[in-house]
Amino acid sequence: MDFSLTEEQRAWQMKARKFADEEIRPISLKREQIEDPKLTWDWEIIKKGSKLGFRTLAVPKEWGGHGADFVSQGLVMAELSRADCAIGKAFSQNWKWSHLISSVCSDDQKKRFLTKFLEDDTFVMGKGITEPNAGGDNRLPPPDFPKSGFRLHAERKGDEWILNGEKCFIANGGVGKLFFLDARTDPNVGIKSGTTMFMVPADTPGFRFGKQFNKSGWRFYMNAELIFENARVPDANRVGEVNGGVKKGTDDTTGGDLFGDLELAAHALGVCDNACDMAMKHVKTAMKGGKTLTNQQWVQLKLNRMFMLTEALRSFVMRIAWEHDAKVHSQNPGLAMNFSCDTIQDVTRLGVELMGGANGRMSAAADKLARDAVIWTHLGGDSVLRMRYARRIIAAHK
Template identity: 35%
Template sequence: MDFHLSEEQKGLQKLARDFARDELIPNCAELDRLPDGEDVFPWDLVEKGSKLGFNNLAVPKEHGGHGASVLTQVLVIEELSAGEAAVSKVYSHNWKGISGILAAASEEQIARILPDYVKDPRYCIGIGLTEPNSGSDNSVPYDKKISAGPMLSAVRDGDFYVLNGMKHYIALSAQCKYISILARTDKTVPWTEGVTGFMVFPPQDGLEIGRLHDKVGLRLYPQNEVIVNNLRVPVSDRLGEEGKFHSSRKAVVNIGTVEATATALGIAKRSYELALEYARERVQGGKPIIEHQIISTLLLEMFTRLEASRSMLWRSACSIDNGIDDDPKLARVTKAFTVEALNYIATKTVEIWGGMGVMTEAPVEKVYRDAIQLFHMGSTNQVNLMKAMPDL
């Protein structure tokens, strides 16, 4: 594989790196520590980044976006996440939402969303799948249990569906102008055959944004409950055929996995750089601690895991771009590997920073708090490995 990047890719990578250094790192740490999570959404920064093109990066050219390849998306997410992973997630979550819409929606439906999205630097998209009783079950369909999967119901009533139930952990649901809600249209079959997607444009009667889930990390990337009470959705806003959500989702699932992996890689890069910087500056035993072999060996171990993750991620991204999909398990094991690497690197950074590693005045504890979020985004490590197993 040729690891040379094109001039355009290098340019976008630099744009993201500069934005991370000049805007995200100086401004986000303070926002992240505000005690009330309700106040922290960084609208101004999101808008600034959108004006540089980040929100539209993954939107295909024919719909007014940049049409970036998956590899280019990964390069940009890594740089942005090394500045502030939560802001990076706002963009990449929106890209994931767009991929889902493009896979499931009709031309007419796409024309009702994408022109507004590309014009509006504050446009966010929600994806409403997880419920209090269905998390990993929504990603591990092979056991075919009827009781598993989403239970928020959609019942046909003439030209409408009436939706009732609840979602939780839904990213950007309090900020979004559009949300895809996944609802059970048939409870007599497994969810893979009985879940349908619906287009919803908040604010709307019957749709209430519930409490904010106050997280320890990625605090600028918020999740809320979504409560649906007799929400009437016209049949014309159904995404694809009834019961066919799972088949359209299969087309985009690897993109979501790669996107979460790139976020993990960016946090790991920031963590490694902080460890290296501190090890060069901190003097103990009469010399910078990097000159103690036990510390430099640790740094090399961190570097190796970082580079191995990046190589696997680039290969996964190229595999999607080339349409080869030569090994479907690659993206899944890469995510599990990278999240483990990230959490190793973040923990070792805390160790290298000594007592300062756990002080809120220093940047390291935030990296550590952000790192653990990645265990649960883009499916858990266990779920990714379980889904990789049949491809062995």
């Protein structure tokens, strides 16, 4: 297997590293210490990163984007997250939906939305699936049971759809300009067969942002409620067939769905790198028992575990990115995501342990990493629901 990077991949990695070191790192801790969750966001960093291509990285070249391959995307995510994973995620959140627009939207929708997205440095996007009573329940509902899963309802009236209901925890809620929404268009069947996906611009009549969630980790990243009160969405903004929504979101073989697992694993890698750097710097100078911590065997064992897990995650991330590019579809993305959740939590906890009690303060950089790491527990389902990959692996080996 050839692990070397092409010139283009290396160039994206270096560009991201420079931006992360010079622009993200100096503001990271300051922004996340702001108490009001509505104020942690900073448009200046988004605009600067956008001008360097980090917002539009995944849009195919034929539509005017950078068309970066998945290996480059993985490298950039890890580099940005080495400085701050919440800021890194604010950029890559858009790549997920550019994959979706490029692969499943009509040419008219691509023209209307991709053009605006490419032109405007402040155009960020999100997708609403989760609702107050439907998070994990969307991913592991009893099959075809109409009462499980999300309830946001869409009813057709002429050339429009009328949406009523709410979504919660939605990325870029409060700042986004376009949202993909999963809505029930047939409430009498389960979500797999009764859902339609819509593209809903933030200025849609009847649509507004609700509460902003005050999270302990990923504080820069916005998560808000989306409220729909007779919101009117033109049929021209429907993505795919009526009642074909969940299928559209998950059967996208160009990488849109698989991308979610790669994304979270690559961001976790950046956080682990940061935790290793931070711990190494500390133990080289901290004196205990008359010698530096690096000379204590138990410290070496902990450092060894941090670096070993981080390098294993790097191999996993790069392999699934390479598999995406080579269009080799396997169970690996889901497994890498699960591995990244365990790894980031182990590595950041060991980092806090090595750096002493003072680093358990809310204002300490090591503490921020540990708080960010906890967020992985509830992403794309929780760590228990994600074990459904085990079922797929068992099925594949029959």
